[in-house]
Amino acid sequence: MAQQIADRRDVDFVLHEVLQVEHLSKHEKFAEFNKKTVDLIISEARNLAIKEILPTREIGDREGAQFDQGKVTLPESFHRAYDLFKEGEWLAMIENPDWGGQGMPRSIALAANDYLVGANLAFMMYPGLTHGAGKLVDTFGTDKQKKLYLKKMFTGEWTGTMLLTEPEAGSDVGALTTSAVKNDDGTYSITGNKIFISSGEHDLAENIIHPVLARIEGAPEGTKGISLFLVPKIWVNDDGSLGEPNDVVCTGIEEKMGIHGNSTASLALGGKGKCKGTLLGEENKGMREMFIMMNEARLLVGLQGFCCASASYMHAVNYAKERVQGKNLEKMMDEGVSSVPIIQHPDVRRQLMSMKVNVEAMRSLIYYIGMCEDQITISDSEEEKEKYKGIIDVLIPVAKGYVTDRAFDVCSHGVQIYGGYGYIKEYPAEQLLRDCRITMIYEGTNGIQAMDLLGRKLGLNNGKPIMDLLGEMQHTIA
Ligand SMILES: Cc1cc2nc3c(=O)[nH]c(=O)nc-3n(C[C@H](O)[C@H](O)[C@H](O)COP(=O)(O)OP(=O)(O)OC[C@H]3O[C@@H](n4cnc5c(N)ncnc54)[C@H](O)[C@@H]3O)c2cc1C
Structure with a gap:
């Protein structure tokens, strides 16, 4: 059968002959990842990519993400592929198993992603952004934030995003105007409009966790006054149960040149004055x-x-x-020669x-x-x-x-x-x-x-x- 997405010989060549990834298994941290295991991981990623994710690529492009009254629906085939992706625990391959990861070396995870992302880039942005957002929680979150969010994100039960861009703040993120005001209970009220937010709204998961860049009232102008907040689409109670919707409203999605299967959302935060977030990391260090x-x-x-x-x-x-x-x-001058x-x-x-x-x-x-x-x-x-x-x-x-x-x-x-x-x-x-x-x-x-x-x-x-x-x-x- 013809090779698809990536040439397996080339993947193996870089992993085993150029980088000699097996040497990593000599170290306690990566002891499980011997050559046999590495080959198995790549084969499994390749199977999932070719059999389940690749068939969603063209459908995702044709049907795209659909917006209707604040809700975004994705093509049906994305749901099955996402469920299988979650079951296989592919989302947080390199992360700590305690939080739902597999503790895998980065180089091997990238090789697995070679197939997964190659099968459907737009689809893979949902787990990709979730991993990035989860990593922020893992790196800067308090114990409570980690307990409330991390496992749900690294297992793909909830997804994540990155909310930086605003109409007047693109390359110059320091120009952003989204504001944060501290409440008596330690949470912050967030108000602002974010645009171009990949995976910003969809129906793959029941909750979406948005890391949001905003400026606390009175903070310095420019990048020095920006803080990072964790703003869930649906508020998460202290016992981990879901509370009220959090005044994060999707006001539309973009019609784009490509990646139609990924929703690029405009999000209005705090339009009714009820969007709450918790500080992630330190004030003004966002x-x-x-x-x-x-x-x-x-x-x-x-x-x-x-x-x-x-x-x-x-x-x-x-x-x-x-x-x-x-x-x-x-042979083009020869008589009767075939094409x-x-x-x-x-x-x-x-x-x-x-x-x-x-x-x-x-x-x-x-x-x-x-x-x-x-x-x-x-x-x-x-x-x-x-x-x-x-x-x-x-x-x-x-x-x-x-x-x-x-x-x-x-x-x-x-x-x-x-x-x-x-x-x-x-x-x-x-x-x-x-x-x-x-x-x-x-x-x-x-x-x-x-x-x-x-x-x-x-x-x-x-x-x-x-x-x-x-x-x-x-x-x-x-
Ligand atoms: C499909 C899509 C998905 C996106 N997903 C996200 C997301 O998930 N989260 C998020 O926060 N944002 C997201 N973005 C926003 C994206 O990161 C910005 O569009 C990008 O950073 C550029 O900002 P801008 O569009 O305002 O362009 P501008 O900043 O206005 O830039 C216009 C042009 O000017 C150039 N330019 C700007 N400043 C300078 C400078 N100082 N020196 C030299 N050249 C300069 C740029 O290179 C560019 O060519 C997404 C955008 C799209 C289209």
Whole structure:
């Protein structure tokens, strides 16, 4: 059977031959993850992706998320896929098993996500954002917040979002105007309008937990005065039961170029003066806290772009082997010669090679960042931890900005290889191109990534991280 979504040989090559992930199992923390287990995890992810999630991709694009009077419904097929995804405990692969995670190395989880995200990016944004939001609770939450929210989020029973953007505050998050006023019981009343909120409203889960950036009354202007709050769609009582709806109203969803299966919601918070939230972390430290999570979110967006590119390449190469058109260049003057599959044409091969090279490079880069995280987890040396942390800091804008720029180019070649059919909705190439396009925009546009790389990351710590990265490259070459 033709390979779909990702080439298993390439996934295994990066995991086992380039990164040699088995070495992680020598450390107590990852002792369970020997080669056999790793291979099983990837096979299971691949099965779920191909059999259950991939069939939702085109339906999700065609039907999209539907808005009606404050409620959003998703295509029926998303529900079955989400239930199976939850049952398989795929949402928080790298997290602590006590909270519903699997304690898996990051590099292996990224390889599993290679298939899952490649099967349907729009669908996978629901669990992806939930993981990110849960991670905020895990990192900055009080014991009470963790107890109330974390397991429900990491098991996918409740989903999560990220509420940063407002009409006048996009790239410049510091311009936001959503306000927070402290109440006598320690909660905060939140008022404001957030736009473009991915997974902001839907019917996959009974509750949605929104981490919200807002400014406490009297706080400084700009990013220094921003705090982070946890605002559930339905209030969660102290005993964990669900209380009243929390005055978070979805006023509409966007009609978009791609990712139609993911709802991009406008949310009005506190329109009736009754939206409550609890502070997550410290007052006025919201931007710093969000930035700590930004690496995670930006890596995920890089992965999203790469997965579209990988899927586009697999479709293109399979199609090029089957589509018969034109004569072989070397025999085209011969009498009575048959037409050949287009993969024999040099220009098609050139494009396929360019796609393949880019996809393999993206995969290596993204898994490598995962491995750097794993090195931080297993290392006993503070110096080594700092080194890998620095390398990750430098590589994140590359994984987000450069990878998604290239991914879009790859998807464009994918359309080209299908010829006219590439432009037709019946074939997958055009959807992958449209879905991929957003990855260059959200989570900090690629222009902002370039500024981050040049303005902040290259000079970080007097250039030590970039020198460490070059050192790692030299080591590989030698
Ligand atoms: C489908 C979708 C899903 C989204 N999901 C979420 C979500 O879940 N949560 C959330 O909070 N937000 C979300 N967003 C918002 C997204 O992150 C913003 O759209 C993005 O950060 C850009 O902000 P903006 O649209 O206001 O563009 P602007 O900030 O107005 O930027 C316009 C252009 O100007 C450039 N630019 C802006 N400032 C500078 C500068 N200082 N220097 C150089 N160039 C600059 C940008 O690169 C861009 O090309 C989503 C958006 C979309 C479309």
